[in-house]
Amino acid sequence: MAWVFIQKETGNGIGRELLTHLSQTSNRYHLFKYPALHAVARIESSLLAGARRYFYQKGFTEITIPHITRATGACENISTMFEVDFFGKRRYLAQTGQLYLEVLTQYLEKVFAIGPSFRAEPSADSRHLVEFTLIEIEFRGGFEELLNHIEGTIASMVDEVLMRNRADLEYLAINSSRLKLSHPFKRITYSEAVEILADKGVRWGDDLKSDHERYLVKHFGDQPLFVTHYPKKIKFFNMRENAFDQTVVNSADLLLPYSGEAVGAAEREFDHAKLTKRLLESTMFNLLREKGGSLEDFDWYLNFYKEYQGTLHSGCGIGLNRVTQFVLGLDDIRQCTVWPMNIESDS
């Protein structure tokens, strides 16, 4: 075995330097020989195991969700959906299983799904993949429980790595003390975030860019940071309005060091009339209409809330690779998985 871990004075081992090779997405098979990639693979595997361990402990049921969907598989951005010819009908590769999980909370209470999420991102960079693993949960319950579940899941993921991957962490020169998370995670509202970012030109109603997210995380001591209650206008149509301020929704983004937004979460609206109204007003729906879509694309979902009773439920999507970025301390998401997929991928 030619690869031996040597702790350098800087605290960076051989493995860490090898990670820089892993930005390459074409001819990926050339990189499989690097032990740094093997360590990344084992860490990614543990992160998934840690998430599931939490879900099983809490009584979540794993659901097999569809990945060829109508527009109900879209997140916010219809324009980055891959299209599939489904026996003569237009379908999309799912970006999220959220709506498919949501309707089941009514009966199964707590559900989760882990699988690929597809985004037709036309440029290769260090932040975006065209296919990545999304960890999604939905459950009957509200905002506080939601934030607890997210915190519990992230903690369980990181703990699994600390338990199982000591050698890999050392080989990659990762300071484990950085992974000791302080609980509960710090929370600020979107409005508070905007105040902090005011001298960076951020105004209320703007979406936060990744360097804003990074600034906020640094500002609060390089620990996981919840930013809650975003403006309704810039968020997904079914995020539930706040009862006291209807310009914001009961949402939470979890920002992590290195990756920024790693989790998007919210209480979900379940009133049929409100859902229909919010959908029709949404930017997403206008984009869908421009592409020839209509309200019919959301038929099954809207009909469910018309025909069956809805109850308060909440959920989130956790971008696995964003958590891996945090654990590995890497700015480049392509270094955080075995087969990172972007426009340059040729396998």
Added chain:
Amino acid sequence: MAWVFIQKETGNGIGRELLTHLSQTSNRYHLFKYPALHAVARIESSLLAGARRYFYQKGFTEITIPHITRATGACENISTMFEVDFFGKRRYLAQTGQLYLEVLTQYLEKVFAIGPSFRAEPSADSRHLVEFTLIEIEFRGGFEELLNHIEGTIASMVDEVLMRNRADLEYLAINSSRLKLSHPFKRITYSEAVEILADKGVRWGDDLKSDHERYLVKHFGDQPLFVTHYPKKIKFFNMRENAFDQTVVNSADLLLPYSGEAVGAAEREFDHAKLTKRLLESTMFNLLREKGGSLEDFDWYLNFYKEYQGTLHSGCGIGLNRVTQFVLGLDDIRQCTVWPMNIESDS
């Protein structure tokens, strides 16, 4: 709660009768109210948990594999691949991650992936889905170890259900004694199977049809049955030739009661020249060529075995829903998952 389990004299409870509703794939959301579907969901979840429990125990690493692939994501049948326009290039929705996992066994020894497999099956029936969950493992090692891993995985899946889903099994009137598997699983060779099926018109070299598989399983006492050493000509190009009889490969299909073929498995060829030759001669490759494909589609995979050393490795794909069929005792695969996907699916 209106649904109460009533054990009838026939051994069939209310839940079992409700299962018949679950063949419906259009307007699927109408079925979510049925407690029989909730029981199926929980059982499916346990089967997945059981498979992973086995993989973790045996030291397998979970790999995130790509689902938008070149022809290297094809199983035997190129003609049932969904095409995706990948930024102007032709790509497919993966039917298998096998080749993507195989190359990693060289370094990570034992790997697995669980995710969607896509087949553009143009007709709706009780045996085929256009999207289903495939459980795949690849590891360094040979035939005996392969059969042991399959047996261990299936046993762990079923055990998890027996452990966690007693109430669901009772509600669905499933006789648990049927799920007590006798170990080791019975094995016959393909040639022995053909002898047994001779008076059904089966000749050596024919593929076995689902009613043949069902007959064999019945013949051997309605227990899991391995059929090994299929003719090379009708199997995937990289299945490894048998050293003593080069007309057959070191393959194994696991047949289960109710579902028939639930697992396809084999030792894998790793010699570059042989792989290239076998690929060029394969039916799959001829179909690919007719569709405008070429050897270039297999570039990364073939180059890997040209440029890096290969070693003996083996693996299998387990169709989750086929195992669910066995557990539930159902002939119809559409009744065995929450969101069965076929040409009629409209969500």
